[in-house]
Amino acid sequence: MSTTMTFTIDGKPCIAEQGSYILGAAKQNGIYIPSLCNIDGVAPRGSCRICTVKVNDKLMAACSTPVTEGMTIENDTEELREIRSQILELLFVEGNHFCPSCEKSGNCELQALGYRFKMMIPRYPYQFPMREIDAAMPKLVKDHNRCILCKRCIRAIKTDDGKNLFAFKDRGHKLTISIDPSLASTITDELAERAAKICPVGALLKKEVGFAQPIGTRTYDLEPIGAEVERAGTAK
Numbered sequence: 199m200s201t202t203m204t205f206t207i208d209g210k211p212c213i214a215e216q217g218s219y220i221l222g223a224a225k226q227n228g229i230y231i232p233s234l235c236n237i238d239g240v241a242p243r244g245s246c247r248i249c250t251v252k253v254n255d256k257l258m259a260a261c262s263t264p265v266t267e268g269m270t271i272e273n274d275t276e277e278l279r280e281i282r283s284q285i286l287e288l289l290f291v292e293g294n295h296f297c298p299s300c301e302k303s304g305n306c307e308l309q310a311l312g313y314r315f316k317m318m319i320p321r322y323p324y325q326f327p328m329r330e331i332d333a334a335m336p337k338l339v340k341d342h343n344r345c346i347l348c349k350r351c352i353r354a355i356k357t358d359d360g361k362n363l364f365a366f367k368d369r370g371h372k373l374t375i376s377i378d379p380s381l382a383s384t385i386t387d388e389l390a391e392r393a394a395k396i397c398p399v400g401a402l403l404k405k406e407v408g409f410a411q412p413i414g415t416r417t418y419d420l421e422p423i424g425a426e427v428e429r430a431g432t433a434k
């Protein structure tokens with residue numbers, strides 16, 4: 199029995215292994231679908247919805263929807279670009295994202311998507327919430343102003359003995375990422391680095407490092423987010 203499936207994205211014939219999700223399968227076929235909460239190799243949660251695509255006229259999260267044989271997927275359409283722009287603008291106004299003063303600038307996926315979607319002034323009013331900056335830990339700074347609640351840190355960062363370092367605290371508009379207080383003081387440099395890297399924005403930053411990589415040389419200073427995937431696609 200064949201282990202591959204055929205499907206189309208915006209009319210382009212694609213192939214994927216059985217069990218693939220749309221987002222990963224698109225990437226393998228050189229098609230970029232924007233994502234924020236997804237992490238390669240970690241079970242998807244579908245929480246940010248920036249990867250929204252259309253399958254059989256229904257809006258679906260590409261990261262958590264498995265590909266099926268013969269599936270017809272819409273990705274790069276006017277309607278979907280508009281939906282993704284709205285989600286992006288909501289994420290920007292809901293927090294306090296002041297890119298010029300953020301250490302993650304140039305390596306921030308939210309900022310890079312803002313550029314990719316040519317975002318100017320959001321259509322929604324800025325909320326300017328009052329949020330805490332937690333600098334009490336020895337290795338990490340946690341800035342809730344920039345957190346987009348994507349859960350990447352909760353899902354991907356574990357201690358060496360498999361304990362979750364991060365968890366959600368409170369509910370509704372008070373929902374925040376918290377760190378187990380008994381583990382916070384034991385975070386190693388390596389773990390702090392991993393946490394800062396897995397965070398798509400500047401909500402988790404490693405202490406004692408600042409602007410080690412000069413502005414202008416950072417990942418998305420050099421090329422737009424998704425360019426690598428699209429380049430691989432045109433080389434096929």
Ligand code: FES
Nearest residue numbers: 244246247249261
């Ligand atoms: Fe799919 Fe966030 S990347 S919902």
